[in-house]
Amino acid sequence: MNVLDSSQQDAQFSTKSKALDNRRTTISKGNRFKFLLRKIRGKEGKIIPVLRTVPIFEGLTYRDLKKIELIVHERTFMPDEVVFYERQPGTGMYVVKKGLIRLTKTTDGERVKIAELGEGEFFGEMSLLEEYPRSAQATAVVKTEALGIFRPDLLDLIKRHPKLGSKILMKLSTRLAGRLRKTTEMKVKEVE
Amino acid sequence: MERSEIQKLWEAFEIIAIGCVLFGILLVLYLIRGLLTPFIIAFVITFFLSPVVDYMEREGINRTLAVILLILLTLIILFLLWKLTWPIIQMEATSLQKNAPFYVSKIRGSLEQGMELLERKAGFMPEGTMQNAMQLKIGDFASAFGNVDFLFKTVRYLLVTFILTQLIVFFFLKDGTKIRKGLIAYVPNKYFETFLTLFHEIDKQISNYIRGQLIDAFFVGVFAIVGLYLFGINYAIFIGAIAGIANIVPYVGPLLALAFGGLLVLIDTGSIFTMLEALGILAFVKLLDSIAISPLAVAKRVNVHPLMVIIVISVGGLLHGIWGMLLSVPLYCSMRVSLRILYRGFVEYGHW
Numbered sequence: 001m002n003v004l005d006s007s008q009q010d011a012q013f014s015t016k017s018k019a020l021d022n023r024r025t026t027i028s029k030g031n032r033f034k035f036l037l038r039k040i041r042g043k044e045g046k047i048i049p050v051l052r053t054v055p056i057f058e059g060l061t062y063r064d065l066k067k068i069e070l071i072v073h074e075r076t077f078m079p080d081e082v083v084f085y086e087r088q089p090g091t092g093m094y095v096v097k098k099g100l101i102r103l104t105k106t107t108d109g110e111r112v113k114i115a116e117l118g119e120g121e122f123f124g125e126m127s128l129l130e131e132y133p134r135s136a137q138a139t140a141v142v143k144t145e146a147l148g149i150f151r152p153d154l155l156d157l158i159k160r161h162p163k164l165g166s167k168i169l170m171k172l173s174t175r176l177a178g179r180l181r182k183t184t185e186m187k188v189k190e191v192e
Numbered sequence: 193m194e195r196s197e198i199q200k201l202w203e204a205f206e207i208i209a210i211g212c213v214l215f216g217i218l219l220v221l222y223l224i225r226g227l228l229t230p231f232i233i234a235f236v237i238t239f240f241l242s243p244v245v246d247y248m249e250r251e252g253i254n255r256t257l258a259v260i261l262l263i264l265l266t267l268i269i270l271f272l273l274w275k276l277t278w279p280i281i282q283m284e285a286t287s288l289q290k291n292a293p294f295y296v297s298k299i300r301g302s303l304e305q306g307m308e309l310l311e312r313k314a315g316f317m318p319e320g321t322m323q324n325a326m327q328l329k330i331g332d333f334a335s336a337f338g339n340v341d342f343l344f345k346t347v348r349y350l351l352v353t354f355i356l357t358q359l360i361v362f363f364f365l366k367d368g369t370k371i372r373k374g375l376i377a378y379v380p381n382k383y384f385e386t387f388l389t390l391f392h393e394i395d396k397q398i399s400n401y402i403r404g405q406l407i408d409a410f411f412v413g414v415f416a417i418v419g420l421y422l423f424g425i426n427y428a429i430f431i432g433a434i435a436g437i438a439n440i441v442p443y444v445g446p447l448l449a450l451a452f453g454g455l456l457v458l459i460d461t462g463s464i465f466t467m468l469e470a471l472g473i474l475a476f477v478k479l480l481d482s483i484a485i486s487p488l489a490v491a492k493r494v495n496v497h498p499l500m501v502i503i504v505i506s507v508g509g510l511l512h513g514i515w516g517m518l519l520s521v522p523l524y525c526s527m528r529v530s531l532r533i534l535y536r537g538f539v540e541y542g543h544w
Contacts, residue, residue: 070369073388075381084385089537091385150385152392156369160246 047072050097050147053120056171064164071153077101077140086137090127092150096120099144105136116141128154129172206380230353234360238368239399240406241266245365259365263358270354277429284430285344295459390533394526401522404486405440411485412439412477419473426460435474439481441517443498444505446478496525 048065051057057068075094077083083094086106094101096117103114103123114136117123123138128151158165221228241262248258364371372391379387413436420428431453438445438452453474458467496504501521508520 070373073373073377073384075384077381081381083381089385091389148384150388152389153369156392160249162250 045069046097047074047147050095050120054095054122056122056125056168056175058171060164060167064161064167067157067161067164068149068168071149071157073148073150075146075148077144077146079140079142081140083138083140083146084124084134086135087133089131090124090134091131091152092127092148092154093122093125094138094146094148095122097145097147099146100141101144101146102139102141103136104139111137125172125175127151129176210380210383230357230360233353234357234364236402236406237357237361238364239402241361242365242368242399243403256366259362262365263362267358280429281347284427288427288430291460295456298459386533386537390530393529393533397525397529398522401525405442408481408486409436409439412436412481415477415480416474419477420470423469423473425457425466425470425473427456431456431470431474435477439478441505442501442521444502444509444517446474450474450478496521496528500524 044062047069048062051065051068051072057065060068074097077099083101084090086104096119098119101117101121101123103117104111105114106112124134126132127134128149131151154165154168158169244262245255245258248262249255253261376384376387376391413432415432416435417429417432420432425431431449434452435446435449438449441448450471454467454471457470458464461467504520504524505517508516508518508523510516512519
């Protein structure tokens, strides 16, 4: 009874395998599409995921981030190495990819720690808009990998991709406006 | 205390090391200078075409596609130009080749007469010194023009080099940003920001200069050719092309072109009136250029005093001949902008 004749067995097997095949093709079609997309896009690498976490580049598409990746300079700083000094002319911003950066400011001859920035945090973004002496000194605490984005490159990018450029500039101005609002509020409170 | 001493020593060592590396790079470049010609030409073409590629990219065309389209377009235009002008060029070249020995002997005759007179007047020279020197120089010239098909070879060489450079231009245009990034990746952190700013400034200066001068030279060449051709002067294309190319060297170039054109026409026709006509046309084209084309084409031209330009070109010519003359002004501008940035950083901020 258990024994099915060969034709029945074949039929059963074929329907099973057909179902399996069907499933396989649907999966592989989806995979193939993703695979193709990945092939066309190329490897995402290690820079783009870091850029995604930066608020200035929020909401940008993969293609846009790829263009920004082109102007990113990867820099490595040793422990205690100075990224930039206070009052040095600033040319751009840094995003911490790995490690720790300490920001210090000299007040009354004493060096005061302002902040410590870890992975995904960034500093110096206002130098993207104009050359201005750095307001603080940045020093690597441990061995730190950082992504540098600099004004001359950004200006080139804006010239070549004005749409993307305006998106970045909009985000930068929003941040600036936010800071301005905060300072104004503080001043108003002081007066009151 | 001790640490700062070590730091000072280290800094000095660092500066010396950077100097050595730069010197090494220059030395290697000097040693392989023979191979550099296509690269230099490719540089110039890249500087010239990159705004067009940028524009196409801005309009939403993929950069690689834009570069390919542009290079194809350039090749087609060049091919058409070649097809259109080749018969006339060929005619001029053949005629020039045929007549060159005659011209040379004519020049030699009049020069020899002059030299003889000079020697007689000067009195202190052994007889025949200057004549021999002249003969030697002019002999070279005659063989260059008369015996070898000098012009054909030059044109063919230029064409082959140009096709070779297309490949380099393609990659320069397509991956320019990447190549630049790779070049400055090994600059120490301390100097990186300054170096990047310098790099961009120098790039801007050189590209503005080259672009402006090339556009200018093109228009001057075309107008000179058309003008000379309309007045029926022989060798219009030859003289016009030389006027255009010479125009790349500011102040000195146009004068040389004027002298060359005038001399060729005078020898060819023997009539002072035709020579004056040709000189008038060339001078008029130069005037038109100074009034209308140059201010537009070289709008953002680096602001250098004319006297300084003449000094810089003379020094360039003295040191490295034609290449020295062509490259001296952009080099001078790059050095000037570098010094300005470094000086400002040093004086205003105490760092660079």
